Amino acid sequence: MSTDSIPADVFATIAPADRDRALLRAALRLLAHGAPVTVTELAAAAGVDAGDLEETPIGADIEYDEQGRFLGWGLTLNPTPHRFTVAGHQLYTWCAPDTLVFPAVIGASAHVESECPVTVSAVRLTVDPVTGVTDLQPAAAMVAFVDPAGIRGGQVRATCCNPQMFLATPDAAEQWRSEHPGMTVLPVADAYTQLARPLAEALIDPAGEAPCC
Numbered sequence: 001m002s003t004d005s006i007p008a009d010v011f012a013t014i015a016p017a018d019r020d021r022a023l024l025r026a027a028l029r030l031l032a033h034g035a036p037v038t039v040t041e042l043a044a045a046a047g048v049d050a051g052d053l054e055e056t057p058i059g060a061d062i063e064y065d066e067q068g069r070f071l072g073w074g075l076t077l078n079p080t081p082h083r084f085t086v087a088g089h090q091l092y093t094w095c096a097p098d099t100l101v102f103p104a105v106i107g108a109s110a111h112v113e114s115e116c117p118v119t120v121s122a123v124r125l126t127v128d129p130v131t132g133v134t135d136l137q138p139a140a141a142m143v144a145f146v147d148p149a150g151i152r153g154g155q156v157r158a159t160c161c162n163p164q165m166f167l168a169t170p171d172a173a174e175q176w177r178s179e180h181p182g183m184t185v186l187p188v189a190d191a192y193t194q195l196a197r198p199l200a201e202a203l204i205d206p207a208g209e210a211p212c213c
């Protein structure tokens with residue numbers, strides 16, 4: 001199959017604005033500890049006023065518990081098809097590309113396991129902020145992702161995240177793309193270098209402070 005390429009303007013489309021970038025960065029680093037995050041904790045970590053945060057919606061897809069604490073924003077405590085184990089904490093992500101982006105943002109290596117929706121077999125890998133993708137099984141696995149221009153009404157998870165899966169083989173990737181027109185599929189290593197790592201760097205605080213976990 002032919003190799004897809006990343007649209008030139010993809011980062012301008014999917015990179016959050018400065019305020020939401022700070023909030024997302026803080027949320028990821030706090031959630032990586034494996035526990036719910038309070039509004040006060042998130043506000044303090046992001047350097048914003050807690051009152052403003054309580055009054056301003058910051059995303060239609062963000063997950064909360066009954067106490068109003070954050071449970072998930074890309075990285076989540078709620079089970080999904082994408083298992084993301086970091087520092088002994090069992091977490092999950094909303095989509096396959098998230099597993100490639102988040103280790104650099106949180107500053108920690110993660111072990112990933114996800115199920116190919118076509119072959120119903122496991123895809124396993126390790127993603128490290130320094131060494132990138134290692135221990136990929138099967139070695140020919142690929143990643144599918146959606147053109148972010150198709151995101152509708154702020155519902156990122158339904159229109160963008162849910163179809164973005166690991167595919168165990170190139171044939172499985174081709175079948176998945178035929179069932180989901182408009183998707184791009186790339187080998188995992190290419191997806192990491194072309195998309196995930198640049199997006200992670202866009203999310204990392206330019207001041208370069210150490211991650212909290």
